[in-house]
Amino acid sequence: MTHLALYQASTKFITALKVLLLLSFGALLGACSTTKALNSAQQNQSRSLQPQVQLQGRISIQYQQNDQPQTVIVGFDWQQTPQDLHITLSSPLGQTIATIQENASGARLEQAKQEPKVAANIESLLIENLGWTIPVSGLKAWLQGFDLAANGQAIALPASDYYRLQSQGWQLDFVSWQADAGIIHPKRIDLYKNTEQVGEMKIRIVIEEWQ
Incomplete structure (x- = not known):
């Protein structure tokens, strides 16, 4: 086999592998439909917005670039405290794409x-x-199943599947919920918004681990 043929075969294999990984991630993002529904006591359980949380999951982002549809699927590690926020984004292979930090001084991205x-x-x-982007300021509350009123007061959202919310210009569907160690929080959130920068955005967030 010539060097050119080897190169072409290698390129095809890498492309196929990337497609397979994206499909696998997509399957993981859709797997939350089998999450066990909360019982009535859990749905009505009193909740409060936690000042410090750590969670991991997957994000699927659909947007437009140069009038062409684009899809990105990344893993994320989210560590939130009252003082700052750390986000690590990773590829389907587990490689770190970027680390992000935000505090009172601003935001910093490292690649x-x-x-x-x-x-x-x-x-x-x-x-x-x-x-592409995600609505980080809103997610600080939405990931816990809350929204913020104009005065900054945290409002607990109903812990019911497919609850729909309009907030900060986004439409949010809280598709499913789960309980981890007695803590009730969303399992999957779908977000939609038509933007000037990247056209129509569709974001799916699946929370896989809550600490």
């Missing part, structure tokens, strides 16, 4: 073999450097 980038907030950093 391998690149100079760190800074901005006023994470949303700006993502759109400028990765071409």
